[in-house]
Amino acid sequence: MKKFVNNPENFVPEFMAGVIAANPDLLEAMPEFQLIKRKNVDASKVAIVQGSGSGHEPAHVMAVGPGMLTAACQGPVFAAPPVDACLETIKSVATDAGVLVLVNNYQGDRMAWDMATEMAEAEGIKVVQFHINDDVAVQDSLYTVGRRGVAGNFFVMKACGAAAEAGASLDEVVAIAEKVNNNVRTMGVALTSCIPPAKGDPIFDIGDDEMEVGVGIHGEPGRERTKMKSAAEITKILYDAVQSDLPFNSGDKVALMVNGLGGTPPAELYVVYNEAAKLAAETGLTVARNYVGEYCTAIEMAGCSLTMLKLDDELEKLLDAPAETACRIF
Amino acid sequence: MKKFVNNPENFVPEFMAGVIAANPDLLEAMPEFQLIKRKNVDASKVAIVQGSGSGHEPAHVMAVGPGMLTAACQGPVFAAPPVDACLETIKSVATDAGVLVLVNNYQGDRMAWDMATEMAEAEGIKVVQFHINDDVAVQDSLYTVGRRGVAGNFFVMKACGAAAEAGASLDEVVAIAEKVNNNVRTMGVALTSCIPPAKGDPIFDIGDDEMEVGVGIHGEPGRERTKMKSAAEITKILYDAVQSDLPFNSGDKVALMVNGLGGTPPAELYVVYNEAAKLAAETGLTVARNYVGEYCTAIEMAGCSLTMLKLDDELEKLLDAPAETACRIF
C-alpha cells in the first residue's frame, strides 16, 4: 500500500486535523467525536448535519461551512460513525430553528442516525432525518435498504445549505431536500479498486482491461463488469442510465456533474464532461450549471460518476448562492 | 491503459472542448492552436499567457479567467506547444498594456516561447517573457537549463493575474513575477508513475514499496529513489528541502501549498498538510494562506508536492484577490 499515511488507525483523525489546520477561521473540531463544525452557528437558522464513513472526501467534513453543512462527523473509512458521534453532531449545532440530518442511504448510517435522532428528540431537540438515494445503478428491491446515496448528495447539501442560510424553516429546508433528491440521479464507473488504509489492499480485483459499471462509492459492484471502453462509450452508458431513470426530457433545465472518484485526473474528467454535454444537447436538455471535479470520492479509485439534477428557478438560485468550505481553489 | 480517453491523439483537444463546454460564458477557444482565452479581454490591462505540455491540469488552460491567465495554449501531453500556438496565444490577447509570458523552465517550452516572443516583437507587440523555476529537487548546474518550474507556477499566475486585473503596468507585473519566483520553493514526491495516453504505459517503473523523492511533473527523477515512508517522514523530507533552500526563517509569513499530482485523494493531501503545518509552526513560520488540492498535476501520478511562498503584505493582498477559472467548487 502506497499512501500518505502514518498509522492507518489515525488516518481519519489526522486528515481531519489537516482540515482544521487549513481552516482555523472557518471551522472548529471536537476530535473525540471525529466532528467538525462551523464557528459561530446562527441559532435562528436551520442547522444541517451529515456524517458517514470516511474515504469520500470532500464529503463530509470538507463540506462544512457557511452555505453548506453546519457540522459533520466521520466514521472510520467506509464505516458509519458511532451513534454517539452522530448524536453529538446534532447537539453541537442544535438551533432553535431545528436540525436537518442528511443521511446517504446505507444501512449502517441509517441505523446510527436513527438512534442518534431518537436520542436527540428525547432531549427535546427539533430534528428531522432525510435519506439521499440518487444512485440508479442498483434497482430498488424489497430485500435491500434501497438505492444508495452518492454524489447527488452534493446538490442536496448545497441547496439545503443555501435555503437554511437564507432563513428557511426546517419544513421548508426538508421540502428542498425532497425536491432535490426526487430530481437527482447518478451512476458511476470504476476503472480500478481503492485501498482502504486499514485494510492495506484493494477492495476488489479488476482486470487490466475491465471496468465496473454502476460501482458504488465503497467499491460495491453495480450493474456489470465489462471490458474497458472509450470515453464516449462509457459516458453514454452512464448518461443513458441517468437520463432514462428520472427521466430527463427535452426542454428540461439541468445541472450536470462529472465527479471524479479520487484517482482520475482533471483532464479525463473534462473529456467525460465533453461527451456528457454532447449527449445532454442531443436529448434537448439545457445545462444551466455544471460541475467537474471531485465531490464524492472512493479514496483513490480511478473512475467517475455522472449526476444530473433537474432544475427549476428555485433550485437554480439555491445552487447559485455563495458558500464557503474547506474545498476551494484560491 | 485504463483511462477516459477516446483516440489518444484527440485527448488534448477533447479535454479542452470539455473545458469550453463547461465554461461557455467565461472562455472561448481557438481549437486549431489548442488555445483558450478569456472572453472580453480588457485592452487597457496587461495580458498574462502561458502554454506548455498537457497533463498538468488545472495548469494551464483551466487557469484562464479573470484574475488569472488571459490565455493559454496546450501542447501534446508533456511536450511544449508548437511555436505558432505560442505566437497565436500572444497575439490573441495582445493588449496596449503589453503581454507577460510566464514560462515554466523547460528547454522545449523556452525555445518555443523564445521564438514566439521574437516573432511577436517583430510584429510590434509589447511582450516580456518570464521563467518560473521553483523546483528545488535538482540543483542548478552549468549543464542543464536550470531548475524546473512546477506548482509554484500557481502563485506566479495568481499574483500577476491580480496585479494585472488591478491595472498594474507590464513592468510592475514582471516585478511581481520576479518577487514571487524569488520567494517560492517546491519539492515533490511520486508514489506511482503516470501513463501518458499516447504512450499507453507508465513513464517509469517503481517498486511497490518505493517512492521517488524530488520527482518532476513529467516523472523525471529527482534526488533519490527510496523505500516508502510514513506521511510524517515524507512530509519532513519535502519540507526540509523547501525550507532550507530559500531559506524560510522564524518569523516569516508564508503561503503553504500541498499539491496533489493527480492520483492522490483529498484526505491524503490533508494528512500531509497536517504534518506540514506542524513543521511550519516548529520553524516559527506563520501560515497566512494555505492551499490543499490539485494545482499542477502529472496526469494520474500518485504523489504530492509541497510549496512555500514567503509573503509580504503586497503578495498576501494579491493572493487574496478574487479570481475565476474553470476550476471551482460551487
Next chain:
Amino acid sequence: MSAISLEQIEKTIDITCDTVIRNEKYFSDLDGLAGDGDFGTSLATGFKVIKKDLPEIDKSAIGAMLLKISMICSKHVGGSSGPIWGTGFMRAGMVSKGLTEVTYEQLTDMLGSAIEGIVARGGAQRGDKTLLDALWPIHDKMKEMDGSDLGAVLAAITAEADKAIDETRTLVAHRGRASQVGERSADTPDPGIVGIATILYDWCKHYGVDYTPTAAELNR
C-alpha cells in the same frame, strides 16, 4: 434450576471481550470477503473498552451494567455493528433492569428482547444472512429447553449458531454493507453469524462444555 447471577454474566462478558479482541483480524478478513472488512475492527474497538471498563462500571444491577455496555457500543463502535450490538445490549438491559440475578426464563426473554430491538433497528428478516439468523434459532432452542442444565443449553445453542454458518453460507446478504455486493456475498459465511458462533464456542471451552463444531470457521 438455579438463577444466573450478575457475576456470572459479568464473567461471561469478560470472556466475550477476549474472544472478540483475539479475533479482530479474522472477523475483519471474513467481512472483507463480501462486506467492507471493518466488522472485526469495529467490534474489537468497542470490546477493548468494555474489557477495560468492566471492573469499574455500575454493577448495581444486571440492567445497569448492560446499559453501560450499550453506551460503550454507541460511543466506540462504528459501522452497522454499533447500532446492532448497542441496541441488543440496551434491550437486554431493559428486561433485567434492577435485577442482580435472572432466572433462565428471564435470560431467554433478555435475548428475545434484544432480537426484537435489532429487528426494529435494522429491519432484517429471516434468511437476510445476518447474525439474527443465528440468534433466532438460539432463542427458539432456549425456549424449547427448561434450563435445568445450563451446560446442555450452551452446547445446544452453540450447535444452532454453528449450523447457521453453513445454512446461510450460500445465501445472498440483504442487509449491511455485504448486501451491496449482491451475488458476490453468496458462498461466503456471514461474519456476524461466525462471530456469534465463535463467542459461544469459546464459552463452551471456558465452562468445560464439550462441543465438536462442524463449520470450518470454528475448526481453525
Next chain:
Amino acid sequence: MSAISLEQIEKTIDITCDTVIRNEKYFSDLDGLAGDGDFGTSLATGFKVIKKDLPEIDKSAIGAMLLKISMICSKHVGGSSGPIWGTGFMRAGMVSKGLTEVTYEQLTDMLGSAIEGIVARGGAQRGDKTLLDALWPIHDKMKEMDGSDLGAVLAAITAEADKAIDETRTLVAHRGRASQVGERSADTPDPGIVGIATILYDWCKHYGVDYTPTAAELNR
C-alpha cells in the same frame, strides 16, 4: 562539380518525410527510454504535413521552400523538436534565399547556418548528447571533402552520424527532456542522433550509395 537543384532537394525532403513517418513509433520508443517518448510523434506530425504540402508549396526558390517547411514545423511540431527543426530549416532557407540551385559549398553553408541557429536557440554544447553531436561532425566532414562525388559525401556523412550514435551512447543528456532524467539517460542512444543517422542511411539506400552501418539502431 555540379550544382544541386531545387528538384533534388525537394526529392530528398520527400524521401525524408517517408523515413520520419515510417519510424514514428520507433523514434518515440527510443525517446521513451530516457526522454518523454514524444520525439517520433512530434516529428512525424510535422513531416506528414510537409509530405502532403510539398507538391503545392512555394518553390520559386530553395529558400522559399525551406522557409515554408520551417513554418510547418512551427505550426505542427511540439516539444523541443519544433523550435530545433523549425530553426534549422529557417536558417538553411535564409542562406539559399532566391536560389534555385546551390553549389556544394553553399549546401555546406546551409548546414553550417542551421547548426548555428540551433545552437543559438537551444544552447547545446558538444557532448550534450543532442542531434548537434551528429550535425557537427557531418558539417566538418563536408568542409573537408570537395563535393566532387556527392555519393562519397553521403557515405562519409552517414558514417559520421552512425559513429555519433555509439560515441554518445554512454553520455548523460544535458538538453531537452532527456536531461531531466540525469544518469538514466546514459546507456540509451539519443533519439535525435538516431533520427539523423536513419534519415541519411535511407538517403544512401534511395540514391544507391553503398553503406554498411555499425550502430545497432541502423541494423534493425
